[in-house]
Amino acid sequence: MAGLVVMLSALGLFGEWFGSGPRAIPAPARPPARRAVSSYDAVVVGAGPTGLAAALLLRERGARVAVVEREADPARFDPERAEVCLVDGRGGVVFEQLGLCSQLAAVGVAQRDLRTASVTAQEGVSAPSRLPTVRLEPTQPADARAGAYWIPREALVGIFDQAVAATAPAADDPRRPPIVRLYGRELGALALASAETGWALNLTAAAGARGADGGGDADDGGDSQTEQVIAKLVIGTDGMRSAVRETLRAVARAGGLGDSFSVVSRRAASAGLRQKLLKLPPSFALSPDGATMPERDVSYAIVSATGVAPELRLWMLPQARGERGRTAQLITGADHLIWARRTADDAARFLADAFPHVPIGPAQVGEDEMRRFAESAGTLLPNPQHCTHAALTCGALVGAALAGDALHAFPPDLGQGVNAGLQDVAALASCLDDHGVTFRAQPPAAPSDVGAQAARRPDALACALARYGISRAKEAAALTKLVQLGHPLQYSQAVPFGAIRRAAWRANFGARLALARTLGPRLNFFPSVFALVQNPRLSYSEVLRLAHATTRSMLVLAALSALVLAGAHRLALAAVAGM
Known part of the structure; x- marks a missing residue:
């Protein structure tokens, strides 16, 4: 989640x-x-x-x-x-x-x-939940989401x-x-x-x-x-x-x-990825039995079944009006097997194997749309x-x-x-x-x-x-x-040392958030770029300046921590030697 x-x-x-x-x-x-x-x-x-x-x-x-x-x-x-x-x-x-x-x-x-939900082969459609909010004055307005619309x-x-x-x-x-x-x-x-x-x-x-x-x-x-x-x-x-x-x-x-x-x-790291969209009809269901219909103010991440590597996700972002249906967005590496499926039948079989828990086929989206999706070369992220x-x-x-x-x-x-x-x-x-x-x-x-x-x-x-x-x-x-x-590794793309780099990003995100909450802006600790940019009161130059200030503060904190630990280690050695 x-x-x-x-x-x-x-x-x-x-x-x-x-x-x-x-x-x-x-x-x-x-x-x-x-x-x-x-x-x-x-x-x-x-x-x-x-x-x-x-x-x-x-x-x-x-x-x-x-x-x-x-x-x-x-x-x-x-x-x-x-x-x-x-x-x-x-x-x-x-x-x-x-x-x-x-x-x-x-x-x-x-x-x-907005609420979010995931759709997986193991658990089906999860219960929708609201996005968490972080308010860190003066970097965050009272409600940064009040005037934001999908x-x-x-x-x-x-x-x-x-x-x-x-x-x-x-x-x-x-x-x-x-x-x-x-x-x-x-x-x-x-x-x-x-x-x-x-x-x-x-x-x-x-x-x-x-x-x-x-x-x-x-x-x-x-x-x-x-x-x-x-x-x-x-x-x-x-x-x-x-x-x-x-x-x-x-x-x-x-x-x-x-x-x-x-x-x-x-x-x-996200540049060079390829994206394309699949148009879903208003009657599109998230479950094989057709009982679970998508809600308009819920964003769904449809995750591919285990065994599909690299993992695929279809993103259904929220949409207020459903007369035209919704779109499912796919972003993946340009060398993924899905880009080699250039006929409607090949694309339909691939989607059926990748998403057996969600009916996505010609019967659901239509023959013409499946053909268009298969033939589309998508667009490259620059x-x-x-x-x-x-x-x-x-x-x-x-x-x-x-x-x-x-x-x-x-x-x-x-x-x-x-x-x-x-x-x-x-x-x-x-x-x-x-x-x-x-x-x-x-x-x-x-x-x-x-x-x-x-x-x-x-x-x-x-x-x-x-x-x-x-x-x-x-x-x-x-x-x-x-x-x-920001967060260029969020698309599950294959990159060198991808697991390590994603873990490092999560650790950096969590550390900056924890330090911002505990030590605060007075000591030049702010959340990550990904969180700061959500504040419309900050210009992009200000966001970059605060990010760099936090990096410097974290380096100083790390150096001070290292000195304290070194001093404590010496004191411990001296105490042992004096015994």
């Missing part, structure tokens, strides 16, 4: 700026004019939770925003990406700012209500997408224009037209874009001709292989800024990686920023993927506010109005991006280090 608790907490599905002020960058030749050209204050590339949240927050600040996404319907159910995410207090800040907390609560399972990824994207679709010019404030959804479009090229004009984005109809027809709001003319978009600000939230990031790297290099926007990769820079300024009024997986990507060991991305866009909005950046004309204000004065600064956007770049690149680097130090 301890392993289940650790895995549950982790599976909430998974820099410095290069100048002290605005710096003009030589622009390449202006791209040739295209058939259709539209202009926006900001373009967000990528319509995941991070990108859609960024668009909404920019629109709140008066920007004319367009969102580019290759999928025609980014909120559609995709069994290859149907993870269940844990949105904690870090991500919850964005929901509060956008007034979407009620929607999150309506379709999510509150972490404080929610399927498609439902999470759907909340933001519906909010984007509902935007319309406000009758009482025309400075808040609607967000244009350029769905079903693929970013063909991104270039800096000039430090005054901004960025030129060439878009084409995405080949094989999946989803509902008519997902986009702009007309592409019914053909595949390139559509050009001009924007002052570009936000790249287009994943760990970000095309926006690569463009920023090339522009920075052309401007004589060296190898900026390079990616730093760290090693982790090495923890982060970009060295998070923002670029190309003059006082033109710039770009990275957020989400484009800035940092990692395995789901700590469950911070969604939360880190939402925290990025919340930080960007905060930097824009602190520097008085607005995108629409403001009404006259009194000279004493500091905000209005800041808004009139010609370099306000550049200063805001500079601050964002410094803070978020630092946080991205700290986060990838935390993932490396």
